[in-house]
Amino acid sequence: MARYSIWSLARNALSHHQHWPRQWRSPEPKRHYDVIIVGGGGHGLATAYYLAKEHDITNVAVLEKGWLGGGNTGRNTTIVRSNYLWDESAALYELSLKLWEGLSKDLNYNVMLSQRGVLNLAHSLGDVRAGRRRAEANRLNGIDSVWLEPAGVKKIVSIINTSSTLRYPILGSTWQPRGGVARHDAVAWGYARAADARGVDIIQNCEVTGLCRDTAGRITGVETTRGPIAAGKVGIVAAGHTSVLAAMADIRLPIQSHPLQALVSEPIKRVLDCVVMSGAIHVYVSQSDKGELVIGAGIDGYNSYAQRGSFHVLEHQTAALVELFPIFARLRMMRTWGGIVDTCPDASPILSRTPVPGLYINGGWGTGGFKATPGSGFVFAHTIARDEPHPVNAPFSLDRFVTGALIDEHGAAAVAH
């Protein structure tokens, strides 16, 4: 891998950038791989990277039906934080956040992690109770999360409406200074480049259409739009289509797939330096390094696989936005889009072995899996390589839906991005 640095940039500038190498190859699929990862999103690519890096398994292919990073990785609003309520979640997301903090260096690719802090606002006495509880749990779990009174919120974001006349006034907030945002595309590309450099084949425009098993029920490979490919192990990392792929191995998952939309404003000069989230009035917003306000909210209510949603959902979140930030009223929506998110009944992901030997599932991240990309890849690679979960993802196994050991993050944050 040709290393990137200010010097390589300067050198290449002299030759008009004519000599940059490819960031990843575009190989023809081999006949057999030790591990096939289905889905070239951030999680799939990260899994492949850590398989190669941490477990020396390099005969790996990532099969992506479209262009890599074109799923939710390239559609999300990039909020990164680890201040989750339950110990199990806190461990997973904090592992991720720690990996995020070294990711640009590790990948030699600037993923533009920007730890500008995340506010989760409270608008009712119930919210206050839940917010304090989460901040306290975080504190004891060693996560940098504190509870702020409204004056503290105002100090961080002076343009926010802390007036008591707000329909649901701001009564306080949790604050995680190490939270923030990152550049989503760079995460996919950075992992792709680094995985490729370690020998992983990244194969785009290759849709998996079937999972093959031997008579003993063990996975033997996949059917694809580019022909069958044999594999020792297969990991499904296909956000938005997790249950579709699982069904190919006759596994029914407790997953509901929904559209989730987001939008950006036109780029304006800097006005907002942290991430502001409000579960109660349903909107969250940050300002990108290009100057756009990046805005999202909750899912569209119906099930769908079409990557678009309904306009009224955007209207609601925009109404909430201009109440929270009255000075944003005249700004304009420049672009909207949607992705499909797979939601689990307990709003926590599945990182698990399956009843089918050799088949593993990483999915059900719902509206909030981007922040988990590095950690998810790290523990999932472990799970595949060792055929047993890493301690951090052990609680996120499929059998929790049988035992009832759910990790219910709904109560903690109505909007769980």
Added chain:
Amino acid sequence: MSDRTQDYRLPAGGLIDRTRRIRFRFNHEWMDGHPGDTLASALLANGIHLVGRSMKYHRPRGILAAGAEDPGALIQRRVTGEPARTDPNWRATQTALVDGLEAESVNVWPSVERDLGAVMGALSPVMGAGFYYKIMQGSRFMWQRVYEPLIRKAAGFGTCPDLPDPDRYEQRHVHCDVLVVGGGPAGLAAARAAARSGARVILADEDERFGGSLLARPRTVEGHAGPEWVASVKAMLKANPEVRLLPRTTVFGYYDGNYLMALERVTDHVSLAEAPAGAPRQRLWHIRAKRVVLATGAHERPLVFGDNDRPGIMLAGAAQEYLHRWAVLPGRDVVVFTTNDRAYEAALDLHTAGATIHAIVDARAEPGPALPAAARAAGIRVVTGYVVAGTTGKTHITGASINKLQADGRAQPHCLETIPCDLLLVSGGLSPVVHLFSQSGGKLRYDTDRLAFVPDRAVQAQASVGACAGTFDLAGCLAEGAAAGAEAARLAGFDPGRGAGEAPACDSEPALGSDSPLWQVRYAKGTEFDWGKPFVDLQNDTTAHDIQQAAREGFESVEHVKRYTLTGFGTDQGKTANINGLGVLAEALGRPMGEAGTTTFRPPYTPVTFAAMAGRDRGDHLDPARLTAIHDRHVAMGAEFEDVGQWKRPWYYPRAGESLHEAVARECQAVREGVGILDASTLGKIDIQGPDAAEFLNRVYTNAWKKLAVGRVRYGLMCREDGMVFDDGTTARIAEDRFLMTTTTGGAAAVMDHLEDYLQTEWPDLRVRLTSVTEQWSTVGIAGPKAGILMARLASGQDLSPESFPFMSWRPAIVAGLHARVFRISFTGELQYEVNVPWHQGGALWDAILRVGVDLGVTPYGTETMHVLRAEKGFIIVGQETDGCQTPLDLGMDWIVSKQKPDFIGKRSLSRSDTARPDRRQLVGLMPKDKRRVVPEGSQIVEPGASRGPKPVPMLGFVTSAYWSPALESGFALALVAGGRARLGVTVSVALPSGEVPAVICDPVMFDKEGARRDGLPAA
């Protein structure tokens, strides 16, 4: 003061009102324009091309186009004396000129002419595609603390207003038979044909004037000059009561089910003084159309060559439009660079208007038959087989260098000459505006004859006509429009009549030669970088070199290239950039143009104001507050309110000078020692009727319901399928086949959904009907040892004494002269009656209670007191003691879970291994060792000393509720603690940031364990 005098305005012509002048400011200069002008036309009339600066390199940006597609001429719009009414990033080409308009260049400092940001240009060699991914990755600190803040400071164009918006916005929902989008020749013909049938027609156009290309080019339709024909069709449509004309209305989104969104700019085109009274600033239309005709036209493509971005470089068609529509000559010394014949017409028109056309440079070896000949005949120099290879100038173009094309299609290394000019017209062909078609779900097809992506099959009830379908000649547009309009009406169920679909006649246009594709000027090997930057996206500063570099680096998908190079990511969403970008990419990858498709066209077509999307859902209407019938009484008594769900509930009633704590202590005491009253109207109420109503309740609640007698009331707990508590409340049997269920205040709607869901999808065989009656009944709770006395006074002559009216039953009664249902239930542990009267009589009931209870010291109490009283009794509040993770058993409520019933929602889950674990977190009471302490709710509970140990600290549970209890004279709490019920008497710690607070685990029922008080106290 400026001495600009509209030097470039022609003495006559144009669709402007010359009788009136409008004064406006651009940066530091005041100047004039006329009604009908856009800011762009007025600036050009005053000889100004330089409007702004680009995103990355701060290159000077002028006016490239005349409409929505313009990428670079962005301004901050201000209005004299109205600091709150300022808008960033307005396109000069779409900004109507109004009195008091003050426009400022954005992203410049100190001025657009001398912008210090332009030093970025010196760094441009390193700032190739995606350069920022390749650097600054070594040190998180340097990136986050040094570089990123610099980038953030530099980013963005205009500035956000710093005051709240004083304007008002509206929304409307309409249905129509035929929606025609675009009021050019095709759209007008379609609307006219459809309207003749009597169908309800909406015609929308983003422009202030209908007419589209007929305003930009001299044409004759049905014997009239273009603008006159437009006026006559408009008049006819206006006279038709079934037709709604929406000028200044951009249809920006096309959703499923022929649902389209449009933004009407109602008053943005007039000054505040001229705005009709009461008119909103903008109106958002939700349009549901039976049929849609898209007639959205085409955008001309610029050409990609070295330094093709200087102000003074303009699309040929735009120059023609400035000339005909606004009587503005955008330049006097003109060079034209084209790949098609249409630009010749622009050249001829400018020539006729007095400009000198120094040369028409045509990349084609063989231009068409008619127009080039006409140009030559007019004495214009035509050079074919040549390209403009580069330009000179700084903030304005001063010359165009022309090079001959070699046999390999590349420009020769040396230029023939540099022709001085102040205007370079460019035309690379036309791109149909397929945005809405594409949003509707339709697929595009690349048409190699027309060199354009055109709509393939429509997937919704829709037709594309005219230029947006790739039909670029006027006769074709009119014919397609009329036919599609008539057909749309017919398909919508109307008879358009014979001849409605016939094409309006127009004078024939000159025959055109064929376009030839030129996605970029390619240079002789070794000279590619000698001619300056070949811009593809003028707003984001993406060059052809960037796209080629991306392709080299393995970004082959069009979406990857878009993201890596930022092509089409600007406020124009790449209207002039995307197709050229695709062409450059196709060449770089050696693939045929069109093979890789386009990037996705996403809504909105042009930016949409947030406030218009919010409409009237502002302030209190964001989520209208629900108020009880007694609300004004609470306000009058000075209550503080708490938001519970959508309801405003009295939280406590402070008397003068009282704190929350003091008021609640007083209210608690009143209930425990005298009598208090609570407005309980907000609790959800569901009327459940039908022969299977009892069976239904039996399945949704965890306890048994079949045998409940009429007149009796029972408490019930509802679980979700996963066995976790979902809601609770009391339900009364009103009749054999009728129950009245109460739910929590916040949970009412969710419970209703839950019940309907089961009835409709799981048990459609049950004969049960549900009606929400929350707002049919006002409810006042009367609680306390003296409640019986008060009740006797209110219901005189009826025996409602606890002896004859048992706990957990209800009765009809006349209370304070009102027909009421009285329930004997208790959430306080005291003798309690809940009196329900018809909603509107709630106030009368409240007043009567206060009146007859004066001597008893009857005291209104709020939710806070209610919480304290119920917590002393160990009663849970769903949503406070629960968070969706508690089974009834966790709450110590196994007494309410039937072991006999064959099934109820959640039953199966209760036996799951984890759900049945003995060490789950269980509800307990918690007494702080220091009685004065009231620990914060939400605090975590740990083993003593643990919080000083290493992290993560094991947590045993957390505090769900905590209050000061006047009755216990102590702080106390309810908590969920792992295995808590087995640990009564054990001391644990409440871990606060300031240190640990020791507390003892105890039974959650802390007051009147025996329940002696619920029938009232024996007379003292």
